[in-house]
Amino acid sequence: MSDEDEGHGGHVLDDPLRTKGTSFTHDERRELGLLGLLPYAVTTLDEQVARSWGEVRRQATDLDRYIYLRALQDRNERLFYAVLAADVSTALPLVYTPTVAEGCRRFSEIWRRPRGLYLSWPDRDHLREALRNRRQREVDVIVVTDGQRILGIGDQGVGGMGIPVGKLSLYTLIGGIDPARTLPVLLDTGTDNPTLLDDPFYLGWRHHRIGEDDYVAFVEAFVAAVQDELPDVLLQWEDFATPHAHPILERYRDRLLTFNDDIQGTAAVALGALRGATEVAGVPLRDQQVVMLGAGSAGVGVMEMVRQAMVDQGLSADEARARCWIVDVRGLLTTDRDDLSDAQRAFAHDSADVAGWGVDGLPALADVVEHVEVGVLVGLSTAQGAFTETIVRTMAGRVERPIIFPLSNPTDNAEARPADLDDWTDGRALIATGSPFPPLHRDDGEDVPVAQCNNVYIFPAVGLAVTAARATRVTDAMMRAAAGALGAASPALSDPHAPLLPPWADVRRVADDIALAVAKQAVADGVAPAASDDDLRDSVRRTRWEPTYGPG
Numbered sequence: 001m002s003d004e005d006e007g008h009g010g011h012v013l014d015d016p017l018r019t020k021g022t023s024f025t026h027d028e029r030r031e032l033g034l035l036g037l038l039p040y041a042v043t044t045l046d047e048q049v050a051r052s053w054g055e056v057r058r059q060a061t062d063l064d065r066y067i068y069l070r071a072l073q074d075r076n077e078r079l080f081y082a083v084l085a086a087d088v089s090t091a092l093p094l095v096y097t098p099t100v101a102e103g104c105r106r107f108s109e110i111w112r113r114p115r116g117l118y119l120s121w122p123d124r125d126h127l128r129e130a131l132r133n134r135r136q137r138e139v140d141v142i143v144v145t146d147g148q149r150i151l152g153i154g155d156q157g158v159g160g161m162g163i164p165v166g167k168l169s170l171y172t173l174i175g176g177i178d179p180a181r182t183l184p185v186l187l188d189t190g191t192d193n194p195t196l197l198d199d200p201f202y203l204g205w206r207h208h209r210i211g212e213d214d215y216v217a218f219v220e221a222f223v224a225a226v227q228d229e230l231p232d233v234l235l236q237w238e239d240f241a242t243p244h245a246h247p248i249l250e251r252y253r254d255r256l257l258t259f260n261d262d263i264q265g266t267a268a269v270a271l272g273a274l275r276g277a278t279e280v281a282g283v284p285l286r287d288q289q290v291v292m293l294g295a296g297s298a299g300v301g302v303m304e305m306v307r308q309a310m311v312d313q314g315l316s317a318d319e320a321r322a323r324c325w326i327v328d329v330r331g332l333l334t335t336d337r338d339d340l341s342d343a344q345r346a347f348a349h350d351s352a353d354v355a356g357w358g359v360d361g362l363p364a365l366a367d368v369v370e371h372v373e374v375g376v377l378v379g380l381s382t383a384q385g386a387f388t389e390t391i392v393r394t395m396a397g398r399v400e401r402p403i404i405f406p407l408s409n410p411t412d413n414a415e416a417r418p419a420d421l422d423d424w425t426d427g428r429a430l431i432a433t434g435s436p437f438p439p440l441h442r443d444d445g446e447d448v449p450v451a452q453c454n455n456v457y458i459f460p461a462v463g464l465a466v467t468a469a470r471a472t473r474v475t476d477a478m479m480r481a482a483a484g485a486l487g488a489a490s491p492a493l494s495d496p497h498a499p500l501l502p503p504w505a506d507v508r509r510v511a512d513d514i515a516l517a518v519a520k521q522a523v524a525d526g527v528a529p530a531a532s533d534d535d536l537r538d539s540v541r542r543t544r545w546e547p548t549y550g551p552g
């Protein structure tokens with residue numbers, strides 16, 4: 001810092017991690033050279049929070065609210081997090097799904113200030129240099145995307161950056177990761193979205209996506225640079241297209257502290273929600289027939305964890321597999337299909353066993369529901385309305401408490417609306433969605449919230465756990481531990497009429513419980529230094545960053 005900088009001191013006000021804005025006391029203003037730079041009154045953080053919420057409410061649309069909140073984050077991070085923490089349930093849909101989808105779509109149009117790292121293919125020989133230019137020296141968590149499969153809205157190119165930025169703000173809000181130690185990364189390998197390629201304002205590398213070999217080499221170069229610069233960081237992959245998501249995870253999961261949130265986070269939260277649902281239904285998971293609509297990375301990831309959970313409950317691998325059904329756009333995954341990845345093929349049913357189910361060709365979702373006593377129906381297909389009245393009524397005719405999770409994001413992509421599911425099943429369906437929905441109205445005037453089965457219950461807690469425990473890998477058992485701890489926190493376990501997942505007001509406390517369970521599992525798996533449960537609990541508590549103004 002030069003003398004000149006020290007003299008006028010205005011830089012503190014411009015540093016989003018240090019500024020308190022109008023909350024600097026008169027003494028602090030003198031000390032920091034801020035005298036005269038602020039209006040006289042000294043406000044409390046609570047007053048700033050109240051004022052900011054007034055501003056949020058005054059905006060005309062949710063996109064405007066998103067823009068306002070993102071600008072607040074760039075101006076004063078502690079205030080931003082205090083604002084979110086003051087009303088998590090209202091804030092989440094604004095900084096996360098569904099509004100973040102609009103933020104990604106219109107990324108170039110609403111651009112304000114840079115945040116994070118843009119690693120672009122034309123700069124491929126200078127990735128290390130770019131990484132060294134990061135503003136934050138120490139980093140606990142990176143979220144990286146290439147923008148190719150953003151939520152359920154496809155290829156958003158550079159606009160995908162909205163997702164790492166949004167997810168990392170939840171790592172901080174819910175998982176207590178210090179915002180100064182988070183790094184959003186966008187790998188810009190082009191876009192195949194014609195609207196973006198034609199958009200004069202598009203801010204990414206205006207080019208079709210690069211070929212497969214170049215892509216693999218680019219990702220490898222990125223990982224190598226991260227390993228050199230930030231060897232202990234948690235590297236979270238987000239919203240990669242299915243053909244890349246699984247191979248990347250497989251390539252790096254034993255080399256780095258890494259996980260894929262769409263595959264593993266979505267699976268853990270779904271399993272957590274199923275715990276409460278199967279308890280209320282009175283039929284354990286091992287006795288359920290489970291159908292997944294959607295064979296992308298998230299859908300297959302959920303089924304993989306469901307299958308493992310059935311095995312944990314005593315089924316053989318084959319018995320478990322026989323109870324798992326995956327249907328994609330073409331129909332049921334069957335052994336005679338030649339378009340399946342290895343991960344998908346593991347769930348293929350013998351074509352001979354299902355011969356004649358489909359009218360012509362492969363059995364569709366309706367055919368599977370017709371022939372199998374389906375107790376659990378999950379959607380990660382982005383096919384809006386795919387859980388039709390006929391399908392749902394058929395299911396509800398067979399089982400007392402159908403468990404139905406339309407999980408596709410954002411809201412418009414959901415396979416069904418909770419109010420319709422409720423209607424078609426006379427209130428018997430046990431429902432969870434991926435994006436937020438309004439509560440269900442009961443005849444007695446009561447409103448029942450719909451559980452939001454979104455990976456936001458899991459990834460912040462995993463980040464907190466690996467940071468607190470100094471873990472070096474994310475094992476499958478750690479993700480199952482996360483699911484178990486979330487499931488144990490289900491309000492439905494003690495009240496069958498309660499939602500399947502904890503309310504947002506409790507999510508930070510639940511994240512501590514999940515983090516502790518994950519940290520213990522990391523130690524048990526030998527991927528974190530030995531520590532007692534008490535030490536881990538302490539470490540989780542000490543790691544958690546809180547949005548408050550300390551002195552100075």
Ligand SMILES: O=C([O-])CC(=O)C(=O)O
Nearest residue numbers: 097151152262409454455
């Ligand atoms: O971001 C969300 O809401 C959940 C998620 O990972 C996805 O849909 O890709």
Ligand SMILES: [Mg+2]
Nearest residue numbers: 151238239262
């Ligand atoms: Mg995602």
